[in-house]
Amino acid sequence: MHTHTFAGGWFDRAGHIRRDDLWLQAQKRREDARYLVMSRLRALMTVDGDIEVSWRSGDEVRPFLEADCMVVLLGLHEGVPHFAIDISRSEDPRAFPEFGRYLDVRSAASQAAGEQAAVLSQARSLLDWHARHGYCAVCGRPTVPHEAGYMRQCLSEDCRAQHFPRTDPVTIMLIFDEDDNVLLGRQPRFDDGVYSALAGFVEPGENIEEAVMREVMEEVGITIDRVRYHSSQPWPFPSSLMIGCFAYARDKEIHLDQQELQDARWFTRLQAAAMVENWDDKGATRMPPPLSIAHQLARGWLRGD
Ligand SMILES: [Zn+2]
Numbered sequence: 001m002h003t004h005t006f007a008g009g010w011f012d013r014a015g016h017i018r019r020d021d022l023w024l025q026a027q028k029r030r031e032d033a034r035y036l037v038m039s040r041l042r043a044l045m046t047v048d049g050d051i052e053v054s055w056r057s058g059d060e061v062r063p064f065l066e067a068d069c070m071v072v073l074l075g076l077h078e079g080v081p082h083f084a085i086d087i088s089r090s091e092d093p094r095a096f097p098e099f100g101r102y103l104d105v106r107s108a109a110s111q112a113a114g115e116q117a118a119v120l121s122q123a124r125s126l127l128d129w130h131a132r133h134g135y136c137a138v139c140g141r142p143t144v145p146h147e148a149g150y151m152r153q154c155l156s157e158d159c160r161a162q163h164f165p166r167t168d169p170v171t172i173m174l175i176f177d178e179d180d181n182v183l184l185g186r187q188p189r190f191d192d193g194v195y196s197a198l199a200g201f202v203e204p205g206e207n208i209e210e211a212v213m214r215e216v217m218e219e220v221g222i223t224i225d226r227v228r229y230h231s232s233q234p235w236p237f238p239s240s241l242m243i244g245c246f247a248y249a250r251d252k253e254i255h256l257d258q259q260e261l262q263d264a265r266w267f268t269r270l271q272a273a274a275m276v277e278n279w280d281d282k283g284a285t286r287m288p289p290p291l292s293i294a295h296q297l298a299r300g301w302l303r304g305d
Contacts, residue, residue, distance in 0.1 A: 009118035011075025072149025221255030
């Protein structure tokens with residue numbers, strides 16, 4: 001199994017008991033409960049020495065709990081409850097300066113050890129979802145959190161609609177030809193020199209293979225077949241699941257959709273290997289950094305997956 005950055009979390013998410021509000025309140029009150037503090041989607045991280053989540057105790061975050069800041073259960077680790085708390089809208093959104101700095105999750109994840117990135121990913125996606133879903137999509141009335149943060153319910157007696165955190169599937173694919181070349185493209189927003197795997201959201205009523213075929217046809221006008229799943233990656237910006245695939249082109253001629261892509265090209269295996277190795281060289285034609293599944297798919301292909 002390939003465990004990419006943002007996956008591989010260590011928590012027991014306690015799905016079977018987190019709906020029990022009495023249990024949940026007891027967990028929040030435990031002396032050993034730990035809280036990941038987030039402010040405007042940035043996470044409080046220790047920056048002296050190793051970059052890690054700067055876990056705070058229930059006592060330390062009590063003023064924020066009492067001010068009704070959003071809290072979600074991340075899960076249990078060795079029996080200890082771990083939560084994430086969003087202090088953005090509190091009176092002190094920059095609290096705990098003595099315990100670290102608020103880092104953007106992407107840069108924190110690229111510097112911290114693997115499980116740390118998974119914790120950040122879960123917390124960021126969940127807290128962002130709550131911040132955006134204060135009102136019912138059915139009737140427009142306010143919603144309130146339930147189930148330790150894994151559901152919101154409409155307050156209107158006539159509606160009571162339940163809303164669940166979203167995960168949006170995105171296919172991301174390396175396309176090969178019969179001569180061992182790989183097709184990569186660049187969007188206008190990419191840094192100069194960066195080429196990556198083609199990607200796009202799965203649409204309603206499509207399976208993964210169909211989404212891969214449609215996206216490749218739309219973006220570069222190439223018919224593909226033999227779509228094969230490789231691995232997947234949670235991508236918490238805000239809440240995608242990147243579904244990595246390999247597929248083979250039936251023809252090679254590129255017809256670029258210039259609305260989506262600035263350029264797309266075939267690269268040889270040697271060129272691709274250099275692009276993976278040179279990901280950190282701003283002057284080079286290169287792949288995105290190792291934290292991205294695009295980089296890891298290319299690495300996987302180069303080593304013979
Ligand atoms: Zn409603």
